[in-house]
Amino acid sequence: xxxxxxxxxxxxxxxxxxxxxxxxxxxxxEILHAAGFNTYGIRKSSGCEDDDVYLSRGLCSFVHSIFGGxxxxxxxxxxxxxxxxxxxCMRRLYDGWVEMxxxxxxxxxxxxxxxxxxxxxxxxxxxxxxxQFKEDIEKQFNKHISxxxxxxxxxxxxxxxxxxxxxxxLRKREKPSVSGFQVQEILDICMxxxxxxxxxxxxxxxxxxxxxxxxxxxxxxYRVLLYGGMYNPSIVKYIEGEGTGGIVVCEDACQxxxxxxxxxxxxxxxxxxxxxxxxxxxxxxxxxxxxxxxxRTPDIVVKLVREFRADAVIYFAxxxxxNLFWExxxxxxxxxxxxxxxxxxxxxxxxxxxxxxxxxxxxLLDFIEA
Amino acid sequence: MEYRLKRTQQLQDFLKFSQxxxxxxxxxxxxxxxxxxxxxxxxxxxxxxxxxxxxxxxxMKAYDPNSCVVWHSLFMPTEIFxxxxxxPFTAEMASAGIAxxxxxxxxxxxxxxxTQCMDSCSFATCSAGAxxxxxxxxxxxxxxxxxxxxxxxxxxxxxxxxxxxxxxxxDVPFGGVVMNPDQYRDAVDxxxxxLRSMVKFIEQETGRKLDKNRLYEVMQRSNEAREWxxxxxxxxxxxxPLVRGVQMLDYSVVLLNIWGTDAAVDIFKTLxxxxxxxxxxxxxxxxxxxxVWIHLRPYYDxxxxxxxxxxxxxxxxHEMSNWIFWxxxxxxxxxRSLARKMLSNPAYSPVEVQFDIYQKxxxxxxxxxxxxxxHKGCRHLYSSIHMCAEHLKDVVPWLVIDGDCIDPRAYxxxxxxxxIDAFFDMLDMKKERME
Numbered sequence: 001x002x003x004x005x006x007x008x009x010x011x012x013x014x015x016x017x018x019x020x021x022x023x024x025x026x027x028x029x030e031i032l033h034a035a036g037f038n039t040y041g042i043r044k045s046s047g048c049e050d051d052d053v054y055l056s057r058g059l060c061s062f063v064h065s066i067f068g069g070x071x072x073x074x075x076x077x078x079x080x081x082x083x084x085x086x087x088x089c090m091r092r093l094y095d096g097w098v099e100m101x102x103x104x105x106x107x108x109x110x111x112x113x114x115x116x117x118x119x120x121x122x123x124x125x126x127x128x129x130x131x132q133f134k135e136d137i138e139k140q141f142n143k144h145i146s147x148x149x150x151x152x153x154x155x156x157x158x159x160x161x162x163x164x165x166x167x168x169x170l171r172k173r174e175k176p177s178v179s180g181f182q183v184q185e186i187l188d189i190c191m192x193x194x195x196x197x198x199x200x201x202x203x204x205x206x207x208x209x210x211x212x213x214x215x216x217x218x219x220x221x222y223r224v225l226l227y228g229g230m231y232n233p234s235i236v237k238y239i240e241g242e243g244t245g246g247i248v249v250c251e252d253a254c255q256x257x258x259x260x261x262x263x264x265x266x267x268x269x270x271x272x273x274x275x276x277x278x279x280x281x282x283x284x285x286x287x288x289x290x291x292x293x294x295x296r297t298p299d300i301v302v303k304l305v306r307e308f309r310a311d312a313v314i315y316f317a318x319x320x321x322x323n324l325f326w327e328x329x330x331x332x333x334x335x336x337x338x339x340x341x342x343x344x345x346x347x348x349x350x351x352x353x354x355x356x357x358x359x360x361x362x363x364l365l366d367f368i369e370a
Numbered sequence: 371m372e373y374r375l376k377r378t379q380q381l382q383d384f385l386k387f388s389q390x391x392x393x394x395x396x397x398x399x400x401x402x403x404x405x406x407x408x409x410x411x412x413x414x415x416x417x418x419x420x421x422x423x424x425x426x427x428x429x430m431k432a433y434d435p436n437s438c439v440v441w442h443s444l445f446m447p448t449e450i451f452x453x454x455x456x457x458p459f460t461a462e463m464a465s466a467g468i469a470x471x472x473x474x475x476x477x478x479x480x481x482x483x484x485t486q487c488m489d490s491c492s493f494a495t496c497s498a499g500a501x502x503x504x505x506x507x508x509x510x511x512x513x514x515x516x517x518x519x520x521x522x523x524x525x526x527x528x529x530x531x532x533x534x535x536x537x538x539x540x541d542v543p544f545g546g547v548v549m550n551p552d553q554y555r556d557a558v559d560x561x562x563x564x565l566r567s568m569v570k571f572i573e574q575e576t577g578r579k580l581d582k583n584r585l586y587e588v589m590q591r592s593n594e595a596r597e598w599x600x601x602x603x604x605x606x607x608x609x610x611p612l613v614r615g616v617q618m619l620d621y622s623v624v625l626l627n628i629w630g631t632d633a634a635v636d637i638f639k640t641l642x643x644x645x646x647x648x649x650x651x652x653x654x655x656x657x658x659x660x661x662v663w664i665h666l667r668p669y670y671d672x673x674x675x676x677x678x679x680x681x682x683x684x685x686x687x688h689e690m691s692n693w694i695f696w697x698x699x700x701x702x703x704x705x706r707s708l709a710r711k712m713l714s715n716p717a718y719s720p721v722e723v724q725f726d727i728y729q730k731x732x733x734x735x736x737x738x739x740x741x742x743x744x745h746k747g748c749r750h751l752y753s754s755i756h757m758c759a760e761h762l763k764d765v766v767p768w769l770v771i772d773g774d775c776i777d778p779r780a781y782x783x784x785x786x787x788x789x790i791d792a793f794f795d796m797l798d799m800k801k802e803r804m805e
Binding site for chain 1: 490520521544552746761
């Protein structure tokens with residue numbers, strides 16, 4: 001089976017209801033799944049950024065894309081959306097959704113606060129927040145979410161995470177059997193398909209990839225780790241394109257590793273909601289996290305560079321994301337201390353990318369290697 | 371504590387830097403002005419001067435090598451620090467003073483060279499620039515909360531890195547104002563626990579112990595100051611202007627770090643007395659249009675406020691930054707009281723909360739119009755002000771001015787004057803029609 005065939009197999013199951021959309025990896029999908037919903041991550045541009053003339057221009061392109069898409073009916077197959085309060089831009093996205101409720105689809109939107117720290121206190125508090133979220137979903141949709149159904153859902157999503165982790169293991173090989181672009185496609189399918197179906201069809205495909213001994217590219221490629229929040233997917237295509245000379249071996253990003261790196265551990269916490277809370281707060285931190293957990297980001301980037309044997313880091317700073325812009329210097333200092341080359345690219349989640357800058361950076365690696 | 375010895379030099383460097391880089395400013399030479407306020411007896415000062423002196427006093431104490439100094443984020447209540455004789459220093463507030471002294475542009479540019487971001491909040495980039503120039507007094511420790519914005523969190527982390535001092539972080543749940551009672555109770559407990567942990571952290575870092583009786587007194591003083599301020603605001607409801615708009619905006623009580631001090635009680639009591647006296651005389655001028663001002667102002671330039679007051683007959687009757695959104699503290703329950711204050715900030719809630727508040731202002735303050743001054747890099751407030759203007763346009767006329775509070779490059783009065791004139795022309799016509 002190749003990637004196209006895999007995609008075709010899952011196409012009939014893509015974006016089917018009942019479903020609820022989410023935009024941030026701090027949204028615990030298991031709770032919605034336990035209520036009987038498919039959960040779909042909106043992880044790329046709707047193509048409708050310019051249709052949003054309501055939310056102010058000070059917000060990031062991801063939020064404009066989401067809101068523009070909602071105004072244009074791109075998500076009207078969903079029964080609702082969940083917009084955790086994870087950053088200032090998401091804060092106003094929720095407000096816009098409520099304020100313009102008559103014009104957006106779906107109309108149901110829900111927001112909850114996500115702690116910015118990972119401590120025992122925040123895990124306990126977040127589990128209470130999630131319990132309230134569960135009750136509100138039950139009321140809104142006339143559902144019942146039992147602990148047993150939560151545990152079942154946890155197992156399904158843990159299986160997805162296990163499979164995706166195995167996929168990423170392939171990228172640590174000297175000759176990865178899968179490219180960054182292919183991984184991007186697989187993650188896109190994963191986030192827009194019911195997880196049971198994804199797990200069922202992906203596992204045999206993954207086994208084929210694991211058995212492949214040849215690399216996806218025949219020529220020498222510089223290995224790149226991509227860091228970001230929501231980045232422009234064209235960047236991966238360009239890095240791996242003809243003549244650029246790179247292969248993306250890992251993404252420490254919202255569309256990448258951060259989505260699935262850790263499992264929910266039901267042995268450490270017997271209450272499913274506490275286990276969910278702990279997993280979501282302790283996963284690889286995004287730039288919005290603070291405290292000692294948030295401060296781990298630069299060390300995690302260095303660790304990933306070592307694990308995936310990356311030659312360089314490309315840091316994608318989404319415009320108007322203060323978290324990413326301010327985090328850059330911390331990551332840069334840590335990475336440069338280890339003599340790892342790093343390049344910052346600014347951009348929106350769609351549109352043009354600075355190809356010349358990327359190409360020059362990768363060409364420069366020749367001289368560093370020498 | 372060798373790091374404290376740097377403070378004397380840092381103050382000298384700050385004053386020297388302001389001399390060398392001063393552009394147009396809204397205040398006299400910083401050193402001269404600070405010196406003048408400190409020389410006069412407090413009893414001879416007006417409320418506004420007392421405020422200036424209180425802030426200057428705190429600022430100067432922060433540079434004293436004998437002081438224990440905390441750098442804290444803007445919305446961190448300072449009562450616990452005051453009770454422990456720890457001098458609170460807010461980088462963002464210092465940025466406002468820097469802008470007033472006419473040296474913000476060069477420091478914003480310095481900060482931008484670090485963040486490589488041209489549209490981040492200039493309060494933060496100016497602070498970062500000042501830290502990179504080592505102009506701020508070395509802290510003993512740093513305390514940050516998750517309010518109100520992402521940039522404040524990152525600035526604090528940068529502060530900790532550049533100073534090498536430890537940071538204590540308090541996570542405040544978003545949306546306290548709209549929580550149901552159970553959620554709210556859990557949120558209060560969560561924040562209160564973190565405040566208790568903060569006290570332990572401070573005790574460990576500084577060797578100081580929190581005296582509960584002292585905290586009780588500080589909380590009571592905070593309540594007293596709050597009462598005087600509310601009384602003063604009450605006077606503005608049905609009267610002509612009682613105080614100049616620039617002075618009221620400079621109070622920005624929600625940001626003050628002198629709550630809990632005797633100085634704060636004295637300032638607001640004096641303010642009330644001055645307003646009462648002004649009431650008896652029929653106000654300080656005969657203004658025509660009663661305006662609410664949303665958010666802050668350009669600190670490097672007073673033209674806009676002076677223009678609307680002197681040339682367009684408008685006067686400010688309330689400001690968002692002077693909205694007392696918290697209830698009086700229960701000194702017997704200090705941690706939960708402080709937690710409630712932190713959770714009740716309307717700017718850290720869904721925008722509908724702001725809609726409600728602005729609607730509530732209209733009748734009691736008899737508002738003719740609202741002016742929202744947006745700060746370019748403030749993502750959440752920039753958008754919420756625009757949303758409010760749209761949502762409330764049928765309730766009261768709104769004017770939104772896009773600008774920047776700290777960075778003079780991002781704002782020009784001549785460019786906004788046309789819009790201000792159009793707004794007030796409209797209000798003039800409206801008044802004529804009603805008469």
